[in-house]
Amino acid sequence: MRRPADTGTPEPAPVSIDEPGRERKGEPREGSEPTAADATTADPTTADTTATDTTTAEPTTASDATASDGVSAAERELFGGRLRWDDAFVEHEGAGARLRFGHMAAALPRMAGVVLRAGWDSDPRAMAGLVVAQIGQGLTAAFVLVAVNGVLSSLFANGPTGDKLQQSLPALALLVLVSVGTALLTAWSTAMSGRLEPQVERAVSLRYYRAVTEVEVAATEKPEIQRHLEAGKFGTDSARRMLSLSVGVANVVIGMVAAAVVLASLHWALLPMLLAIALPKAWGAVQSARREFISRRHWVDHRRAVATLLQYLTMPHAAGEIRAHSAGSMLLRGYEEMSGLMETEQRRLARAQAQTDLVAGAFSGLVSLGCYGVLWWLLTSGGLPIAVGGTAVVAIRTSTARLTSLVQQVNRMYEEMLLLGDTQEAIRLASRHAIPRTGKQLPSPVREIQVRDVSFTYPAATVPSLHRVDMSVRRGEVTALVGANGSGKSTLAKILGGLLLPDSGDVWWVGPGGERVEVRDAARADVFRSVGMLTQDFPNWQMTAAANIAVGAGDRPRDSARVKEAARDADVAELIEGLPHGWDSIVCKGYERGVQLSGGQWQKLGTARSLYRGAPFLLVDEPTSALDPHAEIEAFDRLRTLADSGVAVVLVTHRLAATASADHIYVLDRGHIAEHGTHAGLMSRDDGLYRGMFDAQAAQYGLA
Numbered sequence: 001m002r003r004p005a006d007t008g009t010p011e012p013a014p015v016s017i018d019e020p021g022r023e024r025k026g027e028p029r030e031g032s033e034p035t036a037a038d039a040t041t042a043d044p045t046t047a048d049t050t051a052t053d054t055t056t057a058e059p060t061t062a063s064d065a066t067a068s069d070g071v072s073a074a075e076r077e078l079f080g081g082r083l084r085w086d087d088a089f090v091e092h093e094g095a096g097a098r099l100r101f102g103h104m105a106a107a108l109p110r111m112a113g114v115v116l117r118a119g120w121d122s123d124p125r126a127m128a129g130l131v132v133a134q135i136g137q138g139l140t141a142a143f144v145l146v147a148v149n150g151v152l153s154s155l156f157a158n159g160p161t162g163d164k165l166q167q168s169l170p171a172l173a174l175l176v177l178v179s180v181g182t183a184l185l186t187a188w189s190t191a192m193s194g195r196l197e198p199q200v201e202r203a204v205s206l207r208y209y210r211a212v213t214e215v216e217v218a219a220t221e222k223p224e225i226q227r228h229l230e231a232g233k234f235g236t237d238s239a240r241r242m243l244s245l246s247v248g249v250a251n252v253v254i255g256m257v258a259a260a261v262v263l264a265s266l267h268w269a270l271l272p273m274l275l276a277i278a279l280p281k282a283w284g285a286v287q288s289a290r291r292e293f294i295s296r297r298h299w300v301d302h303r304r305a306v307a308t309l310l311q312y313l314t315m316p317h318a319a320g321e322i323r324a325h326s327a328g329s330m331l332l333r334g335y336e337e338m339s340g341l342m343e344t345e346q347r348r349l350a351r352a353q354a355q356t357d358l359v360a361g362a363f364s365g366l367v368s369l370g371c372y373g374v375l376w377w378l379l380t381s382g383g384l385p386i387a388v389g390g391t392a393v394v395a396i397r398t399s400t401a402r403l404t405s406l407v408q409q410v411n412r413m414y415e416e417m418l419l420l421g422d423t424q425e426a427i428r429l430a431s432r433h434a435i436p437r438t439g440k441q442l443p444s445p446v447r448e449i450q451v452r453d454v455s456f457t458y459p460a461a462t463v464p465s466l467h468r469v470d471m472s473v474r475r476g477e478v479t480a481l482v483g484a485n486g487s488g489k490s491t492l493a494k495i496l497g498g499l500l501l502p503d504s505g506d507v508w509w510v511g512p513g514g515e516r517v518e519v520r521d522a523a524r525a526d527v528f529r530s531v532g533m534l535t536q537d538f539p540n541w542q543m544t545a546a547a548n549i550a551v552g553a554g555d556r557p558r559d560s561a562r563v564k565e566a567a568r569d570a571d572v573a574e575l576i577e578g579l580p581h582g583w584d585s586i587v588c589k590g591y592e593r594g595v596q597l598s599g600g601q602w603q604k605l606g607t608a609r610s611l612y613r614g615a616p617f618l619l620v621d622e623p624t625s626a627l628d629p630h631a632e633i634e635a636f637d638r639l640r641t642l643a644d645s646g647v648a649v650v651l652v653t654h655r656l657a658a659t660a661s662a663d664h665i666y667v668l669d670r671g672h673i674a675e676h677g678t679h680a681g682l683m684s685r686d687d688g689l690y691r692g693m694f695d696a697q698a699a700q701y702g703l704a
C-alpha cells in the first residue's frame with residue numbers, strides 16, 4: 001500500500017465524457033457478454049470488421065480496429081480487453097427489459113412519490129407552490145381549447161363578418177387572459193422548481209455522504225458493500241433531475257387530461273382519434289429510448305476507457321512519462337482508434353433513429369389521414385359543427401407533441417430512478433454497517449491499551465493478517481512495531497486506533513486504577529478522540545496548508561495558534577511561512593495560490609496534522625520514509641520527546657536505528673508477535689529476527 005509518487009495528484013477516477021450520471025445506467029453485469037443478437041443491435045460495426053492481432057500491435061485506424069467481440073484493438077493493447085469498472089451499476093442488468101412502456105407506467109407513481117416526498121421534506125412551501133403552478137397550467141391548457149372553440153364558433157356562425165368578429169371578442173379576450181395566466185404560472189413554476197432542485201440534491205447528498213462516512217472501515221473492505229456504497233454516489237444528483245422531469249411530466253399529463261376532457265365534451269369520437277394519431281409517435285419514442293439505452297450499456301466501458309486515456313494525457317504526475325517515454329503517442333493512438341469506433345456507433349444510432357422516425361411518421365400520417373377523413377365526414381354529414389372541427393385539429397396537434405415529449409421524459413425519469421434507487425440502497429446499507437454512536441465511556445484518563453489474543457482477517461482475504469496477538473501500549477512510552485512487509489504492522493496499528501475491530505480477542509482501554517472498557521463496548525467517538533494517526537497512505541487534501549493541518553481535528557473549530565505550533569513541532573512551519581501565500585497556499589499545483597510539495601514535505605505536513613489532534617495515543621506508520629537523514633533523526637527525537645511528555649507513541653517503521661531507543665519493540669512475523677523486548681534484549685538473541693534485520697541494515701553501512 002505505498003503511496004503514489006506524486007503525492008499531490010489523485011489517481012484517475014472513472015470519468016465520463018458524457019453526462020456523468022447518465023452513462024452508468026444498465027451497464028452489463030460482469031461476465032454477461034452481449035448476446036449475438038444484442039451485438040447486432042448495438043454494434044453493426046463488428047459485423048464487417050476483422051479481429052486485430054494485438055501481439056503485433058501496429059498503429060491501427062478506427063475502421064480496422066474492431067475485433068469480432070466488439071473490443072477494439074487499442075482496448076486490448078492498453079487494458080487487456082474490454083475495460084470494466086468494478087462497480088455496482090451492474091445491478092441494472094435487465095433494465096433494458098424494464099424500460100418497456102407498461103413497466104414504466106406502473107413505476108411512475110412510485111417515482112413521483114419519491115421525488116415529491118424529498119421535495120416536501122426539503123421545502124414544503126416551494127413544493128406546494130410547484131404543485132399549484134402545475135395544476136394551474138393544466139387548467140389553462142383546457143381554457144385555451146374552450147376559448148379557441150368559442151372564437152371559431154363565433155367566426156363560423158351565420159351573419160355579417162363585422163358582427164361575427166364582435167361576437168368572438170369575449171372568447172379572444174379569454175384567450176389573451178389565459179395566455180397571460182399561462183406565462184405567469186410557467187414563471188412561477190420555474191422559480192419554484194429552481195428553488196427546490198438544489199435543495200433536494202443537497203438533502204439526498206448529505207444523507208448519502210453522512211451515511212457512508214459513518215460505515216465501519218472493515219465493512220468498506222467487503223467488495224459487495226463497497227460496490228453498493230460507490231454506486232450510490234451517482235444517484236445523488238438524480239433526485240434533482242427527477243424533480244425537473246417530474247415537473248415536466250406533470251405539466252404534460254395535466255395538459256393532456258384537460259385537452260381530452262374538452263375534446264370528449266365536444267364530441268365522443270375526438271378522443272379515440274387523438275389517441276390513434278399519437279400512438280405511432282409514442283411507439284417511435286419508446287423505440288429510440290430503448291435503442292439508446294442498450295447502446296449505452298454496450299459502449300459504457302469503451303467510453304470510460306477513452307475518457308481515462310484523455311485524463312492521463314493532462315495529469316501532472318504523468319507529464320514526465322508522457323514526454324520522456326512517448327507514452328503520449330500510445331495513448332493518443334488509442335484515443336483516435338477508440339473514439340473512431342464510438343463515432344461509428346453514433347452514426348448507426350442516427351440512421352436507426354431516422355428510420356424509426358420515418359416509420360412512426362408514416363403510420364402517424366396514415367392514421368391522421370384516416371382521422372381527418374372521419375372528421376371531414378362528421379363535418380359534412382352535419383354530425384359536428386365546423387368550429388368544433390377546428391378546435392379538434394388544434395387539440396390533436398398540441399396533444400400529439402405532448403405525448404411524444406411525455407414518453408421521452410418518462411424514459412429519462414425511469415433511468416434516473418435506477419440511480420436514485422442505488423443511492424437509497426447505499427444509505428440503507430451504510431446505516432446497517434454504521435459505527436455505533438453509543439457505548440461506554442472510556443476511563444479517564446486512559447493509561448494503556450491492552451491487546452489480548454487478537455486475530456483479524458480482512459474480509460477480502462483468505463489468510464489472517466493478525467493471529468493471536470498480545471501486546472500493550474502505554475502512555476509515556478514509545479512502542480515500536482517492526483517486521484517484514486505484510487507482517488501485519490499497519491493492521492495492528494488500525495486495531496489499536498479502533499478503525500478495525502478484532503475478529504476474536506479483546507482490545508482493552510485501561511484507566512489508572514485498572515478499570516477498563518473493551519473497544520467493541522466503548523463509545524467509538526471517545527476512542528477516535530483519544531487517537532492521532534498518520535497512516536502510510538495518509539490523504540493529501542487539496543486545500544490550504546493550514547487546512548491540511550487543521551483537518552487533523554475536523555470535529556473542532558480551527559485553532560490557528562495550535563496549527564502553527566503543530567507545524568513547528570513537525571518542522572514544516574518555516575517552509576509554509578516561506579511560501580508566497582504562506583498558510584493560505586493551496587498545497588496542490590494547478591490552483592491559483594497552488595504550490596507543489598515534495599514527498600518529504602508532505603510527510604511533515606501529515607505529521608503536523610496528527611500532532612494537531614493532540615491525542616494521548618499517537619500512531620505513526622512509517623512517518624519518516626520520505627525524509628532526508630537529518631530530518632529523519634530530528635523526527636524520531638521529537639517522537640521521543642512527545643512520549644516523555646506523557647503521550648503513547650506507536651511507531652511503525654523499517655528504520656531500525658530509530659527503534660533502538662524505543663521502550664518496547666514488537667517484531668511481527670506473518671501476523672504473529674515473534675519477538676518482544678527492548679533493543680538490547682532483542683539484539684542479544686543470536687538468531688533472532690530483529691537482530692537479523694538490524695544487522696542487515698547495519699551491514700549496508702559497513703557496520704556489521
Ligand SMILES: Nc1ncnc2c1ncn2[C@@H]1O[C@H](COP(=O)(O)OP(=O)(O)OP(=O)(O)O)[C@@H](O)[C@H]1O
Pocket residue numbers: 001221458459460461465483484485486487488489490491492536
Ligand atoms: N485492505 C486489505 N484487504 C485485504 N488484505 C489486506 C488489506 N490490507 C492489508 N492486507 C493484507 O494483510 C497483511 C498485513 O498487511 P499490513 O499492511 O498490515 O502489513 P505491514 O506489516 O504494515 O506491511 P508493510 O511493511 O509492507 O507496510 C498483508 O498480507 C496484506 O496483504
